[in-house]
Amino acid sequence: MNQLLPFKLGEETYALELTEIQEVVENRSVYPLPSAPDMVAGAIGFHGRIIPVVDLSILLGFPTGPRSERLIVLTDDNGPVALAVDRLLPVLNVDLLQGILTQSNSEADCIRAVLNWQEEMISLLDLAQLQKTVEQLCSKTGG
């Protein structure tokens, strides 16, 4: 069994595996950076460290709705970075081997696989792909 944390981006449901997540933080002030691409919402102080916050809706091209007060801080080997999402949903227990509908290989969408959960499509976020996209955006406005 795998534990997933699903969340909303626009009308779509995405999810991350709990093992990829370090902590979900609430009511943390996000401080905007003086100069950064739009997808960087700013940074937070997290256990004495400065962690950048990526706005997933902007990064993946969704209309930006009211942002959740909660941020998903990924584990250090996936960042360290915090993701701002629209809304968090309750944790699911899923057998990924059973539930996977399609493996995705598309470069652009940052989706690892899509699974069908009680008639709802949940896209599993591809963190390696996401990291690459963020890296490109950072170097473009930098470099």
Place this chain on the structure above:
Amino acid sequence: MDFSKYRDMFLNEAAEHLQQMVETLVAVEKQPTDRDGIAALFRQAHSIKGMAATMGYEATARLAHNLEDSLDICRQQDSIDTAQIDRLLAGIDLLEGLLEDISAERPERDIDAFISGTLDVSILELDRPEIIPHADKTAPVAEEMLIELRLDEKAAAAGPRLLVLIRQLANFGAVLKTSPTEAQILQGGAPRKLRVWLQTDQSREQLQQQLRKYSELSDVLFPDEKQVSTRQKKISQIAPTVRVSTDLLDHFINLTGELITNRYSLQTAAGEQNWQNLHEGLGQLTRLVKNLQHQVLQVRMMPLSSVTGRLPRAVRDLCRSSGKEVQLKIDGSEIELDRAILEELTDPLLHMLRNAVDHGIEQRGTVQIKAWRERDQVLIQVADDGCGIDPEKIRQRALERDLLSPAQAETIRNYDLLQLICSPGFSTAGEISATSGRGVGMDVVKTAVERLGGVLLIDSTLGEGAKITMKLPLSVAIIRVLMLDCAGMLLAMPIPRVLQTIEIPPEEVQTSGKQLVISHQGELLPLLSLRKILKRPKGPKLKLLPLVITEVLGRKVGLVVDRLVGQREVFIQSFPAPFDRLRGCSGGTILGDGRLMFVFDLQSLLEKRRG
């Protein structure tokens, strides 16, 4: 068992000996009959030989022995000549290459050409091409291998058996790590499965055969764990070491003790709600933390000589290739700086030195490197007594390269003109020489200095030489900043960048063409709005405009902000990758109240807006 520890010690010590040998050789060249110098060289070559032989680095030992032999001849003659020095320097270069091989765990490179004398040492240039290491057939490359051993279900005394197996594997190579560790096994945590990371030149088949002898093993596997093994390798290779005096370590222990005591007295005071004691405890904590900060910084400090040590050799080589006679004087090499800053200074210093020898000094002269401290900054100056920088040439070149408009070229002051030599792609050297003048010189220096939060100042009088000064902070991690407010953001600027802060009434702002300017101490300064640069909406009208006078691209400007907050010493964290590549802002700090403040770099913000 921990062979890598000894290897690192060997590498460190050998590198130090080599560095000292280079310094002594350059000094001895001026006094070829310096018996003490020659004797010291002999001893150093001898020590390297001994250490390398003990460690089993055959080529390194053989080469060091060869150098020792040549030095023995010099010792008997009581003198050393230039040809001998050339050969010894080339030999030291080759030894440095061998140390690189050892550090990268490659087989040692071929030294026969050098020893047999077929290698022409006189053509070795300053920018030595890397000698490609040859794969030596007699010493197969030791590779890192992950082996998984599974004990038979029925095997008794699993713990001791696993320990025996680890010992056995150590015969085939170096055991880097085991899971569980030996200590865990000794404590009784003996599973049926053991993973061993082994550095070995044996193949899987050979190992399998050797291990087949042990009947208690039910299975020997070689799982492919690339990720784990590369990460493992990274850790064993990087992590440079520092030597810390035992005095300093004792200090740390004492401080830790005091901090623990302090913690308990604070706890008691808080429990009793005794404000007086709590207050005193906090005062003591402030003192202890300050002391700790000072001591930790001390560990990071290294003398400037650790980078200037290589310069006499560089000057010697430059003189040999250009036929000039240049004397190098170094003052203040005992000044200490944070090691992170020193590492960044190696290339810029070499660049400035080459510039001075190549473009400054015509036939003979002196280059002086001087370092001194001014409050919490270190100034390092490279000065030559050569021909100086010709402002006319710069004016022309700047016009050709569109760095100045014709109108600007006429009004610009000579001092400001000089700063233009740091513009990317700017070079006044008539022809491109082998060592400098490719137009990538001074902008590299300037970028490196500014990345460290410092400033580069250029001064020159035609016919009297040039002086280039780097103003640097003592430490990169903890710096003094000016805090300011802009569009609701709290931002920081390193103090070395701030020339002055002033507040002026808006009526003093004049226009010059499209540009807003103010007159300040007899100069017209263009005004820049930080809000505009950061693409934020216009702010409310202020009775007094807060201004930071700073320098951008060698020009003084006034930066308009919302509010000047004050100065503070802060610990700067850089953003985690890839966010550290964002231009204009590469780090920040967490203030006592939990707020975040970011350090911005005006110059790259402006460059970004233009580009």
